[in-house]
Amino acid sequence: MIKMMNSYPVALHEVLRAEKVVYQYLKPTPLMYNKGLSDDLDAEIYVKHENHHPGGSFKIRGGVNTMHHLKNDGIQGVITFSTGNHGISVATAAKWFGLEAVIVVPKGNNPVKNQQIKATGAELIEAGESFEEAAQMVEQLQEERNLYFIHAANEPHLINGVGTEFLEIIKELPDIDAVILPLGAGSEIAAAVTVLKQINPAIEIYAVQAEMSKAGYLSWKNKRIESSENKTFAGGFATGSAYELPFQIYREQLADFVLLTEDEIKEGIAMALKYTHNLIEGAGAAPIMAAKKLSERLRGKTVVLQMSGSNLDLKMLKEVSKEYL
Numbered sequence: 001m002i003k004m005m006n007s008y009p010v011a012l013h014e015v016l017r018a019e020k021v022v023y024q025y026l027k028p029t030p031l032m033y034n035k036g037l038s039d040d041l042d043a044e045i046y047v048k049h050e051n052h053h054p055g056g057s058f059k060i061r062g063g064v065n066t067m068h069h070l071k072n073d074g075i076q077g078v079i080t081f082s083t084g085n086h087g088i089s090v091a092t093a094a095k096w097f098g099l100e101a102v103i104v105v106p107k108g109n110n111p112v113k114n115q116q117i118k119a120t121g122a123e124l125i126e127a128g129e130s131f132e133e134a135a136q137m138v139e140q141l142q143e144e145r146n147l148y149f150i151h152a153a154n155e156p157h158l159i160n161g162v163g164t165e166f167l168e169i170i171k172e173l174p175d176i177d178a179v180i181l182p183l184g185a186g187s188e189i190a191a192a193v194t195v196l197k198q199i200n201p202a203i204e205i206y207a208v209q210a211e212m213s214k215a216g217y218l219s220w221k222n223k224r225i226e227s228s229e230n231k232t233f234a235g236g237f238a239t240g241s242a243y244e245l246p247f248q249i250y251r252e253q254l255a256d257f258v259l260l261t262e263d264e265i266k267e268g269i270a271m272a273l274k275y276t277h278n279l280i281e282g283a284g285a286a287p288i289m290a291a292k293k294l295s296e297r298l299r300g301k302t303v304v305l306q307m308s309g310s311n312l313d314l315k316m317l318k319e320v321s322k323e324y325l
Helices: 012-022 035-041 059-072 085-097 111-119 131-145 156-162 164-172 187-199 215-222 244-250 262-276 282-293 314-324
Strands: 031-033 044-049 077-081 100-105 123-126 178-182 204-210 256-260 302-307
Touching: 012 059, 012 156, 012 164, 012 187, 031 164, 035 044, 035 262, 035 282, 044 164, 059 085, 059 156, 059 164, 077 085, 077 131, 085 100, 085 111, 100 111, 100 131, 111 123, 156 164, 156 187, 156 244, 164 187, 178 187, 178 282, 187 204, 187 244, 204 215, 204 282, 215 244, 215 256, 256 262, 256 282, 262 282, 262 314, 282 302
Parallel strands: 044 302, 077 100, 100 123, 178 204, 178 302, 204 256
Antiparallel strands: 031 044
16 A cells, blocks of 8 residues: 555645745746736736746746655655656655655656656656556555555645745735646646636636546546546546545636647647747646637636746657648
């Protein structure tokens, strides 16, 4: 049985506590008005650039907060499974806090993300053909090496750390009407609900996911944990099941849920480059395409699109450039 830290609440007061930890290591990321997207969508569009963090994604916020608590509890080493950004976060934060880190990724994982994990000094192990198969290796190694398992979503300190992103947004732009976020394992959606709905219940939170990996969508639609095929190229979406802790938080709190085809995700990468001049991975660019699909509902509103990560496979960049730019 994989053990996790689950005795702490996910709550706004815990996010406020996490701020003091997170800002010892990170700076607030830019929230930028985008005129091109605003004109095209007939709404006031702001982009939250979580891709500007060390490691290239929002997940480092949760990594820092989690590692702070584990270090205080005397944990010496950690392990996780990941398709990349969560692994980069854990590996980077573990290095900062002086902890051993083992990251298990599926075979054939994004080489850009693998290289970033290795660059921290963490041990990278490739095992299994999917996110879920990599998890089986984690359970074996955890017992053998006495490592603490950090789940990508079922970890309260992780979600509370990620919540600092939404404190930044609402402090800088208190009159927002809607936020659009990618949903993979669900930590970020859960963090958004925890912060934004507590401060202003009227804020609409929209999730976006890949049709080829839509366990989160099915779970939200059917109001129970569901599994599904997991075949998207976009690593940030590549989970075959929803996860209990974030699902409990977001299941009743979303305004809507958008699914994108693989081609639409690729087009979103091109649009992110066109409108923001940022190189964004598939899941990170997906809110732009979701906003296009939701344009009627968003007209005239103040909307934040979150760019969650920048770790795009260079082969995919070539494909996107050829087809859409």
